[in-house]
Amino acid sequence: MKTTYFRDFYLLNPGSEPQKRIIRHAYVIVHERRIIHCGEDQEAAEKCWSSLQLQFAANMQIYEGYGKKLLLPAFINCHTHLVMSLFRNSADDQNLQDWLFQTIFPLENKLRERDYRIGTQLACLELIKNGIAATFDMYARPDLSIPEVMRAGLRYLPGIDDKVRDKDFKASIDKNIIAKMQDLAQTYPQEQLKLTYMIHSIYLYQEDFFPQAADYLAANPQLLLQMHLCETQKEYSDCLKRFGKSPVKQMDEFRLLGKGTVAAHCVVLTDEDREILAKRQVTVVHNPTSNLKLGSGIADIKALLQQQIRVCLGSDGAASNNNLNLYNEMKLAALLSKGQYRRADIITAFDVLQMATCNGYKAAGLGAGVIKEGELADIQVVNLDSVNTFPINDLAAAVVYSLQTEQVESLMVLGQFVYYKKEYLTLDVEKIKYEAAKCVDFLHSDVQAH
Numbered sequence: 001m002k003t004t005y006f007r008d009f010y011l012l013n014p015g016s017e018p019q020k021r022i023i024r025h026a027y028v029i030v031h032e033r034r035i036i037h038c039g040e041d042q043e044a045a046e047k048c049w050s051s052l053q054l055q056f057a058a059n060m061q062i063y064e065g066y067g068k069k070l071l072l073p074a075f076i077n078c079h080t081h082l083v084m085s086l087f088r089n090s091a092d093d094q095n096l097q098d099w100l101f102q103t104i105f106p107l108e109n110k111l112r113e114r115d116y117r118i119g120t121q122l123a124c125l126e127l128i129k130n131g132i133a134a135t136f137d138m139y140a141r142p143d144l145s146i147p148e149v150m151r152a153g154l155r156y157l158p159g160i161d162d163k164v165r166d167k168d169f170k171a172s173i174d175k176n177i178i179a180k181m182q183d184l185a186q187t188y189p190q191e192q193l194k195l196t197y198m199i200h201s202i203y204l205y206q207e208d209f210f211p212q213a214a215d216y217l218a219a220n221p222q223l224l225l226q227m228h229l230c231e232t233q234k235e236y237s238d239c240l241k242r243f244g245k246s247p248v249k250q251m252d253e254f255r256l257l258g259k260g261t262v263a264a265h266c267v268v269l270t271d272e273d274r275e276i277l278a279k280r281q282v283t284v285v286h287n288p289t290s291n292l293k294l295g296s297g298i299a300d301i302k303a304l305l306q307q308q309i310r311v312c313l314g315s316d317g318a319a320s321n322n323n324l325n326l327y328n329e330m331k332l333a334a335l336l337s338k339g340q341y342r343r344a345d346i347i348t349a350f351d352v353l354q355m356a357t358c359n360g361y362k363a364a365g366l367g368a369g370v371i372k373e374g375e376l377a378d379i380q381v382v383n384l385d386s387v388n389t390f391p392i393n394d395l396a397a398a399v400v401y402s403l404q405t406e407q408v409e410s411l412m413v414l415g416q417f418v419y420y421k422k423e424y425l426t427l428d429v430e431k432i433k434y435e436a437a438k439c440v441d442f443l444h445s446d447v448q449a450h
């Protein structure tokens with residue numbers, strides 16, 4: 001465990017009260033997993049550092065910011081499918097239903113155990129370089145992805161899929177799957193791994209499955225629930241035809257909407273749907289790039305915020321984005337709302353920064369999401385000394401509207417660097433790329449997996 005002194009940085013805390021959001025010259029000390037000092041007074045910081053040096057002579061490092069670098073809470077990606085990084089740029093320019101049923105499902109049918117592992121590693125490389133310390137994930141075989149994300153040093157909320165599907169997608173629940181996953185989770189630190197439950201969507205299962213899932217969740221209220229919800233007009237119309245109700249209303253009737261529900265997309269909603277989401281305190285994950293790219297539409301974020309609904313950001317999978325990059329999502333989210341309402345003040349740079357940081361961390365219940373004394377240290381370091389962010393007249397605007405992600409130079413997760421001055425400390429980038437290329441050759445070949 002290292003102790004790190006960040007000396008003379010810009011500090012941006014999107015989740016703090018307005019007058020406390022920016023510190024021009026900040027001094028921050030991280031000891032083990034937590035921030036133990038954070039302030040503008042250099043003398044106080046140096047004193048704290050000296051007393052630490054007396055106690056812990058080894059493993060201490062100073063990170064100089066020279067007044068030109070930024071400390072920003074690390075991001076949390078609230079909706080993605082990590083393994084799909086292997087499918088990047090292989091299923092483009094298709095509507096969601098064709099994309100999913102004609103391209104993605106056949107590819108997924110070929111996935112071998114090694115593909116799950118390498119796909120997860122590849123995704124972790126991209127999360128790390130984009131300042132993302134924690135990620136939700138919805139995918140099959142979390143037993144294979146969990147060890148990889150843990151090795152990468154990131155914080156992880158995989159969705160546990162306890163459903164066994166026959167060829168007609170009729171799902172039945174196998175409780176052994178959850179028990180096995182819970183055993184596996186015991187072997188990792190709780191702060192790094194938090195199991196969640198997942199229900200892909202309302203359209204993928206037969207009706208009798210949902211009440212069983214609701215019973216299970218009622219008996220396990222600590223589990224967050226991840227789902228896709230109201231992603232497309234087709235999903236909405238099909239649900240109306242099938243159940244006579246909107247997906248939100250029907251999921252609510254199934255008792256599947258609550259404080260722990262993290263619903264991705266929510267593009268197609270009525271006012272009544274939004275009222276239900278607000279009443280049930282559901283968290284909504286906005287995935288603007290994926291929604292545009294799959295031709296699904298534009299979520300009305302302002303209407304959600306007006307209902308006091310918590311909104312976070314997600315990249316969705318690399319097969320529908322095609323990056324895992326919340327800087328892109330922040331900028332797009334801000335621009336879309338402004339364009340949608342024809343009003344530039346409808347949403348601010350701070351609003352989208354909160355979505356990428358504190359809102360997501362709150363939804364995940366992970367701590368962090370803000371840089372202050374006592375908090376867990378999930379921090380990204382950004383070099384602002386670049387022509388495209390110069391001059392910095394407004395720090396939040398610089399980060400949301402001008403920054404290039406290449407300016408992210410380090411990522412600290414739970415007090416430890418996983419990426420330090422552009423170098424990966426936990427993953428071998430060349431090896432992963434080499435292995436991933438081999439996986440992709442197999443997936444696109446005619447050879448079938450056994």
Ligand SMILES: [Zn+2]
Pocket residue numbers: 079080081228264316317
């Ligand atoms: Zn998705």
